[in-house]
Amino acid sequence: MAKSKLMMAAERLNSDELNAARKYIKQKYQSKRLDLIKLFELVTSNSIDKPKESIWRKIYGSKTPYNDLKWRAITMQLNADLVEILTNRYTNDTNSELGSLIKVKTFYNKKLNKHFESSWTELEKIKARPRHSDHYYYLSKAHEIKQNLIFQKGSKHLTFEDLHESERYNDIYYRCQKLKNGCYAIANQITLNANIELEDDFIKTSLLEFGAIIPLINLYGSIIFLFRNKEDSKLQDCQNMFVKSIDEIHKEEALNILTLLMNYCIDFKINKGEMHFFHNLFGLYQLGINKEILFDKESLNPMHYKNIITVGLQTQNYEWTKSFIEQYTVRIPKEDQENAYNFNMAKVLFEQEQY
Numbered sequence: 001m002a003k004s005k006l007m008m009a010a011e012r013l014n015s016d017e018l019n020a021a022r023k024y025i026k027q028k029y030q031s032k033r034l035d036l037i038k039l040f041e042l043v044t045s046n047s048i049d050k051p052k053e054s055i056w057r058k059i060y061g062s063k064t065p066y067n068d069l070k071w072r073a074i075t076m077q078l079n080a081d082l083v084e085i086l087t088n089r090y091t092n093d094t095n096s097e098l099g100s101l102i103k104v105k106t107f108y109n110k111k112l113n114k115h116f117e118s119s120w121t122e123l124e125k126i127k128a129r130p131r132h133s134d135h136y137y138y139l140s141k142a143h144e145i146k147q148n149l150i151f152q153k154g155s156k157h158l159t160f161e162d163l164h165e166s167e168r169y170n171d172i173y174y175r176c177q178k179l180k181n182g183c184y185a186i187a188n189q190i191t192l193n194a195n196i197e198l199e200d201d202f203i204k205t206s207l208l209e210f211g212a213i214i215p216l217i218n219l220y221g222s223i224i225f226l227f228r229n230k231e232d233s234k235l236q237d238c239q240n241m242f243v244k245s246i247d248e249i250h251k252e253e254a255l256n257i258l259t260l261l262m263n264y265c266i267d268f269k270i271n272k273g274e275m276h277f278f279h280n281l282f283g284l285y286q287l288g289i290n291k292e293i294l295f296d297k298e299s300l301n302p303m304h305y306k307n308i309i310t311v312g313l314q315t316q317n318y319e320w321t322k323s324f325i326e327q328y329t330v331r332i333p334k335e336d337q338e339n340a341y342n343f344n345m346a347k348v349l350f351e352q353e354q355y
Contacts, residue, residue: 024085186228187260255294
């Protein structure tokens, strides 16, 4: 049986979101809707896979007949609450820049000019932080809104600075996205040598106009040329460029770029017999660990953990691999740590012939 939207939303809550949701639900409904509070506790516990009739009895008791219409109503309401919580936490915590843009738009529509100015100041802080391609879109829309506010004031000394800024940021966003999508198309081998509707002239123009000031355009454009030309020397150029600008790039974009370079090593080189590219791959994994790119908050995906050890052993970096196991095994899920440590440490010792 397909899971409902409520069940899927409940499954996706991490521990912080779960605690925030529990607090929100209890405060919102208190003693007025105990059925919704009970439903929340049940769908976020081990009861999540039980039939809806079983959950119904736990909420209303066995004497109250199951009512499908009422069941749909309470599950829809709780699902709406969870969606609101997830959305708010995403805009406030994960993507505060988007939250600031929403505030700017809201205050503009409500003509709350003082609120607008404070949110505008908050949004402009994007310029001082590592960049995501989406940030250029947010800045484009924000400058557009600010220009409209200037028009509405009917100032005798109109300026069009914000309009020009909006157009410039929109152009940067468009080029970032187009180059990024081109990288994905080639890296995922959707098409290798066919036309992906991304002309070399567009890439060259983007690199010429923005490459020196926008690291994302510089990297994505250069990576497309790397995939198309497959010239060994350019891989090191891309790696050096990435290392140089990594502190100016948002972590999500850094992970995208790191993955693209890894895919180049694996799909275009190692899988075609050029085994010396394992050393390039090892260097990329080291960068991903040292700069925390491969971590989701404090956690390391077990797949990355396994692959790093495999590449470390393949390149005979035994001491580094042993140190990695000792230091980072605690970052994978707790239930996997003991077996992973013993198994992988044994692999290192075996490769070193320390039986």
